[in-house]
Amino acid sequence: MAAKDPKILIIGCGISGISAALRLFKAGFRHVRILEATENTGGRIKTAKLGNTITEIGATYIHGPSEENPLFCLARDYGLLDPQALTPENQTMDVYxxxxxxxxxxxxxxxxxxxxxxxxxxxxxxxxxxxxxxxxxxxxxxxxxxxxxxxxxxxxxxxxxxxxxxxxxxxxxxxxxxxxxxxxxxxxxxxxxxxxxxxxxxxDLKGVDCTFPSGYESLIQNLMSELPADLVTYNCPVRCVHWNGKESGENTVTVECADGKRIAADHVIVTVPLGYLKKHHSTLFCPPLPAHKLHSIQKIGFGTxxxxxxxxxxxxxxxxxxxxxxxxxxxxxxxxxxxxxxxxxxxxxxxxxxxxxxxxxxxxxxxxxxxxxxxxxxxxxxxxxxxxxxxxxxxxxxxxxxxxxxxSRWFSDPWTCGSYCHLAIGCSAQDLENMMEPLPAKGDKSQPLQVLFAGEATHPCYYSSVHGALLTGWREADRLITHYSSVSPCGDSNQKL
Ligand SMILES: Cc1cc2nc3c(=O)[nH]c(=O)nc-3n(C[C@H](O)[C@H](O)[C@H](O)COP(=O)(O)OP(=O)(O)OC[C@H]3O[C@@H](n4cnc5c(N)ncnc54)[C@H](O)[C@@H]3O)c2cc1C
Known part of the structure; x- marks a missing residue:
């Protein structure tokens, strides 16, 4: 069993990383830290202005805004939506x-x-x-x-x-x-x-797609305001996740940053986009990913x-x-x-x-x-x-x-390398299951849940969407919360990683 008050690193400050951090933080985990490659929060949620008009460089819509959609519920509860999006008629409409x-x-x-x-x-x-x-x-x-x-x-x-x-x-x-x-x-x-x-x-979820009148980033700002300001380290690209190792004493994972800094952790939640994984998996993980996971990373499409x-x-x-x-x-x-x-x-x-x-x-x-x-x-x-x-x-x-x-220029963005995923020819739901499987794989006797995977391309049926990404962050946070449910995680709340 890992430490009672585990050190958890989250790679990426998009919606999945933020939602994982918030869920863990609210459950009492205090040693949570997000490492983000850029100087921004939000990842593929990016609002800009053309003159005085709000434009969305990344995500535009809440797809399927209805009670079943947790993203809709969050946006509604933060008061971010137009009255039209909140009407029952809007929420009960089928896509077709x-x-x-x-x-x-x-x-x-x-x-x-x-x-x-x-x-x-x-x-x-x-x-x-x-x-x-x-x-x-x-x-x-x-x-x-x-x-x-x-x-x-x-x-x-x-x-x-x-x-x-x-x-x-x-x-x-x-x-x-x-x-x-x-x-x-x-x-x-x-x-x-x-x-x-x-x-x-x-x-598809019910509900006529709606937008954020003040921009999609207003959601990110609201979520971030619930987290301690210093929880995110910006401009901190991760170069390699060393797992299954003994480098750091009782912790089994060490994250190596681009500036050479090494941070030990009990668990790492990887939320980098599939496009980034396709390009960098061979250097991002040491030892390399298991073959079936790698195969799915290669098979699932990620386009622009x-x-x-x-x-x-x-x-x-x-x-x-x-x-x-x-x-x-x-x-x-x-x-x-x-x-x-x-x-x-x-x-x-x-x-x-x-x-x-x-x-x-x-x-x-x-x-x-x-x-x-x-x-x-x-x-x-x-x-x-x-x-x-x-x-x-x-x-x-x-x-x-x-x-x-x-x-927008999502393909040229070195931390995204495209826009979002799709099931390319030959892919099935099994590939998405493989994406979300933590390391080490089932049956391995090493320390469990060293590396967990969230992000839009790991959702079994809402992949490619913001609500899918949000749910994957919660899912991986819950995996750790359940793992530690017999042990109170609340340690010294001032202690930092
Ligand atoms: C043009 C466009 C339009 C879209 N439209 C919609 C829409 O209308 N509705 C909808 O629901 N979805 C839409 N999407 C998809 C949606 O934006 C994504 O599914 C969602 O935002 C992904 O969130 P995420 O947390 O999985 O990944 P991201 O938001 O990409 O977050 C991953 C983070 O990891 C960081 N990172 C990468 N590599 C490293 C590293 N080595 N070290 C540290 N950090 C790293 C990145 O900088 C990024 O901040 C759209 C996307 C695009 C690009």
């Missing part, structure tokens, strides 16, 4: 019953299309997405992309048979628009890389979704518009890939969402995959030039000029 966004449609020949004329494409896409559930799936299809494409061809041949060829072609192109937008939800280069059976491992905020002098969309769909008229093959990324990366932006409420006129362009990664390497003036040309193509109005732009 969401009131559709008010959309404006533009085609690559510079025309505004009537929203009604594009409804069949929206309906078809929604139907196809709904049918990706396990009872409906075609066992021949390995990927969501393959399923959507093959089923769309079959179903549109029947359903759209009375439409003239030009309309049918345009609706098929609109399916490409939506498929590209779907890539952003999964942070994937293509829906051809998403496992069809694995797709339904993610569980970025946002490009663009501010205009005046809106070129309708006053009630919530989303702008951009349809390329040569994409009837229902494709979500761009053929020449260096020339045409911008084609991957298929949708702008309208930032509301806002006095200024700001759109958020969504881009995923290798095209997003390419965009991140471009200088800002080049992104701005491409966006300007892009808007001219779709509006047919070459007088429209963006005032300011602001881009």
């Amino acid at each position: 019953e969401y009131p559709p966004w008010v959309g404006n449609w533009f085609s690559s020949s510079g025309q505004k299309l009537s929203a009604e004329s594009m409804d069949p494409a929206l309906e078809m896409f929604l139907e196809l997405m709904y049918d990706t559930n396990p009872s409906e799936i075609d066992k021949e299809c390995a990927s969501v992309g393959h399923f959507i494409r093959s089923q769309a061809q079959l179903r549109t041949a029947e359903k759209w048979k009375d439409k003239d060829e030009t309309t049918r072609q345009l609706l098929l192109c609109a399916l490409s628009t939506m498929l590209k937008f779907e890539c952003c939800a999964s942070a994937t280069p293509s829906m051809d890389e998403i496992d069809l059976a694995g797709f339904s491992v993610y569980k 979704t970025d946002k490009i905020y663009v501010e205009f002098e005046s809106p070129w969309w309708d006053a009630d518009c919530e989303v702008i769909y951009l349809v390329w008229k040569d994409e009837e093959d229902i494709s979500d890939r761009v053929s020449d990324i260096s020339k045409s990366w911008i084609r991957k932006i298929s949708v702008f969402t309208v930032i509301k409420p806002s006095e200024s006129h700001i759109l958020c362009g969504w881009i995923s995959g290798h095209e997003a990664e390419y965009m991140e390497r471009l200088p800002e003036h080049e992104v701005r030039r491409s966006i300007t040309e892009f808007v001219h193509t779709f509006t047919g109005n070459s007088a429209i000029t963006p005032k300011r732009i602001l881009c």
Whole structure:
């Protein structure tokens, strides 16, 4: 048995690290410390401003804001949500019953299309997405992309048979628009890389997605205010977790920081993003991770979704518009890939969402995959030039000029290396189980629970989300609380690691 008042180190000060620390602290554990690589709290929760308007560089929505969602409950209890998000109607709505966004449609020949004329494409896409559930799936299809494409061809041949060829072609192109937008939800280069059976491992909660009027970081600030100010060490990247060792006397784990400092602990909770783990696992753990865990780290996908905020002098969309769909008229093959990324990366932006409420006129362009990664390497003036040309193509109005732009760059972030995880082809729920398994593995007789794993990519059904990450922090804190439940952990509350 480890010490009664264990020393617990948490690596990473994102929502999972913060929630683990808070849970442990509230349970009476006093030797808890977070080591964070950057100078910031929040990790992938990052609020910024474009002019006076709040923009979210990382997470935007509470997905499924309802009683079942602990993130919603926290935000509600801190008083951070709009009255609309708190209404019972909002909380009981199923994902597939969401009131559709008010959309404006533009085609690559510079025309505004009537929203009604594009409804069949929206309906078809929604139907196809709904049918990706396990009872409906075609066992021949390995990927969501393959399923959507093959089923769309079959179903549109029947359903759209009375439409003239030009309309049918345009609706098929609109399916490409939506498929590209779907890539952003999964942070994937293509829906051809998403496992069809694995797709339904993610569980939707009831509730119409809502945002934080004062920014997502307001949640982080509230959580942090409940922790002692000196609990986090910033600018402290961890280089290696030495586990199963005898280096530090009674403690079995030693954390080696980038500046060479070594800190002994009884337990370490690792919350670094999967993208970081993929790149650095071989140097981050000594001895190396067990093969099955490593295999899952390699198999689970971790891709990029970025946002490009663009501010205009005046809106070129309708006053009630919530989303702008951009349809390329040569994409009837229902494709979500761009053929020449260096020339045409911008084609991957298929949708702008309208930032509301806002006095200024700001759109958020969504881009995923290798095209997003390419965009991140471009200088800002080049992104701005491409966006300007892009808007001219779709509006047919070459007088429209963006005032300011602001881009996220998650792939280039050395502590994240992408945006969030997805179940790539061949992945199953077992891979997520492997991710969350502590070290040493079951059956090993060494000191238990030396290294624990939290973070969005370790949640069995809410991976990729903030509420999933939050729950994993609580889960790993509870694992330790249960472990010590027969021993009062409250020691000298002034003692620090
Ligand atoms: C563009 C984008 C949009 C998103 N939209 C949504 C959304 O609308 N709704 C939603 O629910 N989710 C969304 N997400 C996902 C959500 O943001 C994440 O799932 C969640 O914030 C992850 O929290 P975490 O604690 O697991 O990881 P993180 O927040 O990434 O925290 C990990 C921390 O570890 C630190 N770290 C890394 N390496 C080291 C090291 N060696 N030493 C010390 N510290 C280290 C990092 O700096 C970071 O602070 C989005 C993410 C992105 C990128």
